[in-house]
Amino acid sequence: MSEKLTLNQxxxxxxxxxxxxxxxxxxxxxxxxxxxAAVALAKDIESDLNELKNEIEVLSEDFSK
Amino acid sequence: MKNNQSxxxxxxxxxxFISVVNQTLDYAYSSVLITGEVASYxxxxxxxVFFDLKDEExxxxxxxxxxxxxxxxxxxxxVIVRGVPKITKWGKFSFTxxxxxxxGEGSLKKAYELLKKKLEAEGIFDQAKKRPIxxxxxxxxxxxxxxxxxxxxxxxxxxxxxxxxxxFVAHTQVQGLDAPDQIIRALQYFNEHxxxxxxxxxxxxxxxxxxxxxxDEALVRAIAAxxxxxxxxxxxxxxxxxxxxxxxxRASTPSNAAEMLTRDRAEIKGKIIRSVGRISQITLQEIExxxxxxxxSIEGIMKKSLEQINLARQQNxxxxxxxxxxxxxxxxxxxxxxxxxxxxxSLERIKTEYERIKNSIEQKSKLLEALNPETILSxxxxxxxxxxxxxxxxxxxxxxxxxxxxxxxxxxRNNNE
Numbered sequence: 001m002s003e004k005l006t007l008n009q010x011x012x013x014x015x016x017x018x019x020x021x022x023x024x025x026x027x028x029x030x031x032x033x034x035x036x037a038a039v040a041l042a043k044d045i046e047s048d049l050n051e052l053k054n055e056i057e058v059l060s061e062d063f064s065k
Numbered sequence: 066m067k068n069n070q071s072x073x074x075x076x077x078x079x080x081x082f083i084s085v086v087n088q089t090l091d092y093a094y095s096s097v098l099i100t101g102e103v104a105s106y107x108x109x110x111x112x113x114v115f116f117d118l119k120d121e122e123x124x125x126x127x128x129x130x131x132x133x134x135x136x137x138x139x140x141x142x143x144v145i146v147r148g149v150p151k152i153t154k155w156g157k158f159s160f161t162x163x164x165x166x167x168x169g170e171g172s173l174k175k176a177y178e179l180l181k182k183k184l185e186a187e188g189i190f191d192q193a194k195k196r197p198i199x200x201x202x203x204x205x206x207x208x209x210x211x212x213x214x215x216x217x218x219x220x221x222x223x224x225x226x227x228x229x230x231x232x233f234v235a236h237t238q239v240q241g242l243d244a245p246d247q248i249i250r251a252l253q254y255f256n257e258h259x260x261x262x263x264x265x266x267x268x269x270x271x272x273x274x275x276x277x278x279x280x281d282e283a284l285v286r287a288i289a290a291x292x293x294x295x296x297x298x299x300x301x302x303x304x305x306x307x308x309x310x311x312x313x314x315r316a317s318t319p320s321n322a323a324e325m326l327t328r329d330r331a332e333i334k335g336k337i338i339r340s341v342g343r344i345s346q347i348t349l350q351e352i353e354x355x356x357x358x359x360x361x362s363i364e365g366i367m368k369k370s371l372e373q374i375n376l377a378r379q380q381n382x383x384x385x386x387x388x389x390x391x392x393x394x395x396x397x398x399x400x401x402x403x404x405x406x407x408x409x410x411s412l413e414r415i416k417t418e419y420e421r422i423k424n425s426i427e428q429k430s431k432l433l434e435a436l437n438p439e440t441i442l443s444x445x446x447x448x449x450x451x452x453x454x455x456x457x458x459x460x461x462x463x464x465x466x467x468x469x470x471x472x473x474x475x476x477x478r479n480n481n482e
Contacts, residue, residue: 052228
């Protein structure tokens with residue numbers, strides 16, 4: 001079961017995945033798998049960026065009293 | 066007497082009369098705003114504030130509890146006050162003030178500086194207390210007037226830049242005497258409900274008087290005391306309120322607050338595209354490097370193998386040479402030596418036989434030479450051929466001549482003579 005991440009969490013996760021490619025942990029054997037995962041996550045983020053809207057709710061409380 | 070009695074029945078006690086007058090005043094002037102200059106300001110027993118509010122001709126005695134005074138007061142400051150008129154039990158007119166606010170540039174500035182100094186001394190504006198905007202901001206509280214242009218700008222910008230955020234908006238006044246209390250209540254609401262990660266207090270540009278509510282001491286303290294980080298976007302860049310100083314983050318305007326609170330989706334998209342491109346490039350570079358390393362390793366292995374092969378070949382050649390030498394010395398040389406002796410002996414025999422044959426041929430040659438007619442002729446002899454009989458002609462051959470001669474006489478020769 002995949003965890004439900006917020007857009008920022010997805011972006012941070014992608015940053016972490018990209019960082020792996022620059023780190024000493026980089027292994028060519030794992031790179032293809034990691035690259036595919038990063039591309040999939042990037043597409044997911046782009047989709048979110050295109051589709052997600054802010055939800056604005058004006059509170060019903062009366063702050064004048 | 067009757068009239069006197071009636072007069073007594075209709076009369077008030079002083080207490081009753083004051084009470085009636087106060088009721089009448091309260092009914093007629095339940096909330097009055099008066100603007101004037103402060104004079105004879107004093108605080109009694111650390112709890113009660115007294116001052117006169119005057120203009121060129123008149124003066125009103127004002128009273129208020131110290132805890133309701135939310136700005137520093139000094140004689141000479143021009144203020145607006147809200148309150149109710151009242152007759153005291155001593156029969157003196159008084160104005161009970163609930164709110165006091167400076168008016169006019171000079172008073173606003175003076176009040177600002179006095180309160181700033183006071184709050185600074187208490188550490189209300191300490192930078193060390195400032196908290197950053199949460200990394201993953203998904204729930205935001207906004208305190209603003211929903212009809213204000215600044216609020217509209219804010220909403221427009223956050224929607225253009227970002228998505229997926231839940232924004233709860235507390236609609237309050239953002240100018241005037243009631244604004245500070247309404248904003249404080251909204252702050253309390255968000256702090257009590259705890260359902261947002263950050264609170265934004267927004268108000269577009271305005272005059273110094275419009276924005277002066279954000280220098281309210283109670284509001285400034287409430288912002289500083291908020292458990293939830295507060296960002297302010299009040300007025301324009303040049304406007305700096307005490308609320309700005311107390312907030313965790315100060316944005317110069319509501320639009321700037323929107324930019325600080327949200328990431329730009331277009332920028333993020335660009336960054337993601339660049340990141341994916343970069344990791345693709347890194348992977349390709351690493352693959353090329355690995356291939357180069359492998360090639361280098363293979364070349365190294367091949368070179369080493371060749372060296373080993375050459376070394377082995379050289380060793381084999383040496384071994385073969387040694388083996389050849391051994392074989393030659395042990396098997397071939399003795400045979401050769403043996404054959405050489407045999408050949409030598411055969412040659413000797415051939416040579417002897419040759420000498421013998423040669424001598425024989427020489428002897429026979431000498432004999433033949435001796436028997437040669439020419440040899441005999443050269444010795445002075447002549448050869449006579451033909452029938453030897455008297456009168457016959459014979460052919461005489463000498464070394465130099467051939468002569469035909471006639472036989473004249475024949476005599477027998479006696480060899481024993």
